[in-house]
Amino acid sequence: MSISQRIKEKIDIVDLISSYVKLTRSGKNYIGLCPFHNDHNPSFTVSPEKQLFYCFGCKEGGDVIKFLMKIEHLSYREALVQLGRRVGIEIDETGEESNGGIREFYKVNDLVTRYFYYILMETQYGKTPREYLARRGIKKETIDTFRLGYAIASWNALQKFLERKGISLETQEILGLIINDKETGKTYDRFRDRIIFPIIDITGHTLGFGGRVLDDSLPKYINTPETPIFRKGQILYGLYQTRDEIMKKDQAIIVEGYMDCISLYQAGIKNVVASMGTAFTREQGLALKRIAKDIVIAFDTDTAGDLAVIRGANVLREVGCSVRIARWSVFKDPDEFVRNQGPIVFLDIINRAKPFLDYMLDLLINRYDISTLEGRVQFFQEFFPLLRTEPRVSVQRAYLDKIATLGKIPPEILYREFDVFYISRKKEFEVTSISALSWMQREDIDALRERLERQLLFFALNDVKFLNIIRQLLQPDIFTVKEYREIYERLLQWDFDSGGFETEDDRLSSIIAQINISEQIELSENTLYETINRLNGIILQKKKEELIKELELAEKSGDVERTKELASKIQELTKEIFSIGERRMSVNG
Ligand SMILES: [Zn+2]
Structure with missing residues (x-):
C-alpha cells in the first residue's frame, strides 16, 4: 500500500474537516x-463513507490530502508530511517513509544552527563578524529572526564539536557540513570564517546553510550541496519567516540574495523571499502561487540579472502566477538600495513594478528598430508569442495599439500581422473548437451521453470488477468528456495491488469527488449492463443520424447505388438499436 493510502487510512476526513468547518449530519453525509x-x-x-469532500457551489473536491492542501495552501508533499505527523508516519524529501534518518538529519542541522549562532553572539570569535553585521546595519533582532551565525576560521572546529556530541563523521559528510578529501583521506569543515545563513523550511527545520565571506575574497558565497534533506530548487530562503506576511499582503517580492531578503525584512518590507541564485524553479513558483496573487521580481541590476528576470518570470507565468518586474538604476541590489534610500523609496519602486508584458515590450522596443522592416520582423518574432499568452483580447489590442503608435505603423496592419502569426500556430486548436461547435446542436443527446459516461465512470471508480467489465465491452474512446477519458485512462493503468486508485491532479480529484458524492445509481452488475446498453444505443443512434444525412445527399445527387447501400445500412442499425432496447427490457425484467 502506498504511503499516502496508509496515512489516509488512519485519518478520518470528518474529524479533520471538523477542525476547520462546522459540519452537521445530513443523511449519510455531513454538510457545512x-x-x-x-x-x-x-x-x-x-462523505464519511467515501472519505471525500465536494462543494456543489465552487466544485472543489477531493480527499483529506487535497483538503489540507487547499485550506493551508500547501503542496501535495507538504500536506502529506503534516498528515503523516498526525499519525506518527515521518516522510522524507523523496516522499517515502523515513527510517528515522531524516529526523536525525534535521536534529543535527538544528544543532549546528544553534552552534553557529552561539559562536557569533557569545564568543570572542564572533567579535569581528558582529562588527561587520553592525556596519551593514543588521540588528540583533534580525540576527535572531533569521538565526544568523558565524563559522570560525578553523579547519575542524565544527567537526570536533559534533564529534563531542556523538554525531558520526558519516552523518556530517552526508549533510555537507564537512568535506572528505578523497586523496589524503582527511576531513575538514566546509564553512570557515563565514557569516552563516541557515536555510529553514516552513516547519522551522534547518535544511542547509549559506556562508558569506567578510571581505572581498572569492567565492563570496558557498552553500550546502545537495543532501537527502536539501535541494536548492525546492526551497525559498526566508519563506519560514515571511510566509504569513506574504499571505496577508497577497504579494511576494522575490530577490536574489540572503542579504537582500534580510535587509528588506528589517526595513519593514517583510513579504520577501530570496531565490538563492538565479535559477528559479517551477516548484518555487508553485509555492508562491499558493500563497500570493501578485509576484514582484526584484533581482540585481546587472546583465545576468536581466536574463535571470526573464527566465524567472517565464517559470512563474507557466505555473499561472501574475508577474511584475521591478527595475531601478544606480544601486546594484535591493540590499544596497534600501540601505541608501530607505524602504519608502523602494516600496515606490515595487508599487510601480511593470507587468511582465510591459517590461518585455520596453526591453524589445529598445533592442530592435521597429521603423525598419528587418527590426520589425525580429521584434514580432519575440514579442508576439509572449502576447499570445495574454488571454484577454482587449489587452492584446491595447498592446498592439501601443506598438502601432511607437512604430508609426497603421493599427489595422498590425492587427493583421498578429492574427496571421497567431492563426498559423493556433490551427490545431481552431479545428477542434469548430468540431466542438457543430456538436452543440446535438445538445439533448450529448447531455444524456455525458450523464451515462459519468455513471460508467462511477462504476469504474468503485470496483475493479466493474472496471474490467467496461474494459471488455467498450472501446477506450467511449468517453467523450475529456476529463472522464483522462480518469478512465489512469484507471486502466493503475496497479490495484498497490492499493485503491488516487490522483494528485487538482482538477481530476475534484471531478472524482463530485461523481462519487453526487451519483445516485445503484452499484450492481445489472445497472452497469443497462448503462452500457444505453450508451451503445446513443452511439448507434448518432451513427444512424449521420447516415440519414448522407442518404439525403445521395438522393439529391441522384446516386442510386449509394442510396440503396445507405438505406440498407440504416435498416440494420435500426434493428440493432431495437435489439438493445429488447435486451434492456430483459435485464430490467
Ligand atoms: Zn465551495
Whole structure:
C-alpha cells in the first residue's frame, strides 16, 4: 500500500474537516458552509463513507490530502508530511517513509544552527563578524529572526564539536557540513570564517546553510550541496519567516540574495523571499502561487540579472502566477538600495513594478528598430508569442495599439500581422473548437451521453470488477468528456495491488469527488449492463443520424447505388438499436 493510502487510512476526513468547518449530519453525509468560497447555504458535503469532500457551489473536491492542501495552501508533499505527523508516519524529501534518518538529519542541522549562532553572539570569535553585521546595519533582532551565525576560521572546529556530541563523521559528510578529501583521506569543515545563513523550511527545520565571506575574497558565497534533506530548487530562503506576511499582503517580492531578503525584512518590507541564485524553479513558483496573487521580481541590476528576470518570470507565468518586474538604476541590489534610500523609496519602486508584458515590450522596443522592416520582423518574432499568452483580447489590442503608435505603423496592419502569426500556430486548436461547435446542436443527446459516461465512470471508480467489465465491452474512446477519458485512462493503468486508485491532479480529484458524492445509481452488475446498453444505443443512434444525412445527399445527387447501400445500412442499425432496447427490457425484467 502506498504511503499516502496508509496515512489516509488512519485519518478520518470528518474529524479533520471538523477542525476547520462546522459540519452537521445530513443523511449519510455531513454538510457545512464551504471554506473555499463565500457560501450562504451549506453547499459543502463530506462523505464519511467515501472519505471525500465536494462543494456543489465552487466544485472543489477531493480527499483529506487535497483538503489540507487547499485550506493551508500547501503542496501535495507538504500536506502529506503534516498528515503523516498526525499519525506518527515521518516522510522524507523523496516522499517515502523515513527510517528515522531524516529526523536525525534535521536534529543535527538544528544543532549546528544553534552552534553557529552561539559562536557569533557569545564568543570572542564572533567579535569581528558582529562588527561587520553592525556596519551593514543588521540588528540583533534580525540576527535572531533569521538565526544568523558565524563559522570560525578553523579547519575542524565544527567537526570536533559534533564529534563531542556523538554525531558520526558519516552523518556530517552526508549533510555537507564537512568535506572528505578523497586523496589524503582527511576531513575538514566546509564553512570557515563565514557569516552563516541557515536555510529553514516552513516547519522551522534547518535544511542547509549559506556562508558569506567578510571581505572581498572569492567565492563570496558557498552553500550546502545537495543532501537527502536539501535541494536548492525546492526551497525559498526566508519563506519560514515571511510566509504569513506574504499571505496577508497577497504579494511576494522575490530577490536574489540572503542579504537582500534580510535587509528588506528589517526595513519593514517583510513579504520577501530570496531565490538563492538565479535559477528559479517551477516548484518555487508553485509555492508562491499558493500563497500570493501578485509576484514582484526584484533581482540585481546587472546583465545576468536581466536574463535571470526573464527566465524567472517565464517559470512563474507557466505555473499561472501574475508577474511584475521591478527595475531601478544606480544601486546594484535591493540590499544596497534600501540601505541608501530607505524602504519608502523602494516600496515606490515595487508599487510601480511593470507587468511582465510591459517590461518585455520596453526591453524589445529598445533592442530592435521597429521603423525598419528587418527590426520589425525580429521584434514580432519575440514579442508576439509572449502576447499570445495574454488571454484577454482587449489587452492584446491595447498592446498592439501601443506598438502601432511607437512604430508609426497603421493599427489595422498590425492587427493583421498578429492574427496571421497567431492563426498559423493556433490551427490545431481552431479545428477542434469548430468540431466542438457543430456538436452543440446535438445538445439533448450529448447531455444524456455525458450523464451515462459519468455513471460508467462511477462504476469504474468503485470496483475493479466493474472496471474490467467496461474494459471488455467498450472501446477506450467511449468517453467523450475529456476529463472522464483522462480518469478512465489512469484507471486502466493503475496497479490495484498497490492499493485503491488516487490522483494528485487538482482538477481530476475534484471531478472524482463530485461523481462519487453526487451519483445516485445503484452499484450492481445489472445497472452497469443497462448503462452500457444505453450508451451503445446513443452511439448507434448518432451513427444512424449521420447516415440519414448522407442518404439525403445521395438522393439529391441522384446516386442510386449509394442510396440503396445507405438505406440498407440504416435498416440494420435500426434493428440493432431495437435489439438493445429488447435486451434492456430483459435485464430490467
Ligand atoms: Zn465551495
